[in-house]
Amino acid sequence: MRESCLTDRRSRRKEVRREAIIDIAKRAFLENGFADTSMSAIAADCGGSKTTLWSHFPSKEDLFLAIVDKLVGHFSDALDEALLVGGGTAAALRRFGRVFLAKILSEDARALKRMIAAEGHRFPDLVKAFYERGPARCRARLARYMADEMAAGRLQQGDPEIAARQFLSLCQAGCFADVIWHRGDTYCSTPEEDVDMAVEGFLRIWGKTE
Incomplete structure (x- = not known):
């Protein structure tokens, strides 16, 4: 003992x-x-x-990937929770979008993105590992949700991977783009507005019609 x-x-x-x-x-x-x-x-x-x-x-590479895993870990749990809570497709996507946008707008995420963009050509293996642990994992989780919603008849049939890509792109079309391009402190919209518009636009394309 x-x-x-x-x-x-x-x-x-x-x-x-x-x-x-x-x-x-x-x-x-x-x-x-x-x-x-x-x-x-x-x-x-x-x-x-x-x-x-x-x-x-x-190695330094192992340490960097441990940092990525830590940054992504809590994020992945929060995305899972957003999709598992009830309330319907629109509510789930709205929760998911807000968690997603809050994360990619955070200081750490923005700094990491800048670092990857600046040094990626010198360290392609790190870029690949980061992509697989971060963006690809996020999109894959959303694609599984899309596939389940399509199978249940709540979304139109199609490629769930494409649906996931389109929704994530819609979420990033407003203030995130402003932040990335350093357009100052005044943004065209708020994160909440961006997600609401993303859900509305996405469901116009993929929502089940009678």
Whole structure:
């Protein structure tokens, strides 16, 4: 029993240490970029040795992907919850759209997007891994929901992947585009308005007609 408790405490300390490293590294990557962030600098910021850092993350790429997984993890759970709660198709899409837009408009998400765009040509494997863990996973989750709604007769029959792509694009057509292109602090619409318009437009195309 004593050995088991000691093992549990060590595991908890190790996990706490790992999370602290991820938080420190996230700030470094988002502020300085992937290429200009070194494992030595991260180890120094963490107050430990490179050996300790490498015991958690064998490479800078592994550390970066752990950051992506953490950023995406809670987001994926929130998207699942948005689609599982009842209220009908329009209500589910509205919840999903608001969670989605809030995430991609967050400071961390915008900084990560800028970093990927700036350094992607130098690190294509990282771009691919980020895409698979983030945007592709989000779209795939929505496509599964679209397929279920089509099978239940609540949406018109078609390709659920295309339906998911179109809905996500509609959500990004307003203030998100303004933010990406740095059009100042005044946006053409609010996130809530963008999602409402996206749901309305999407259902005009894919909504079930009598």
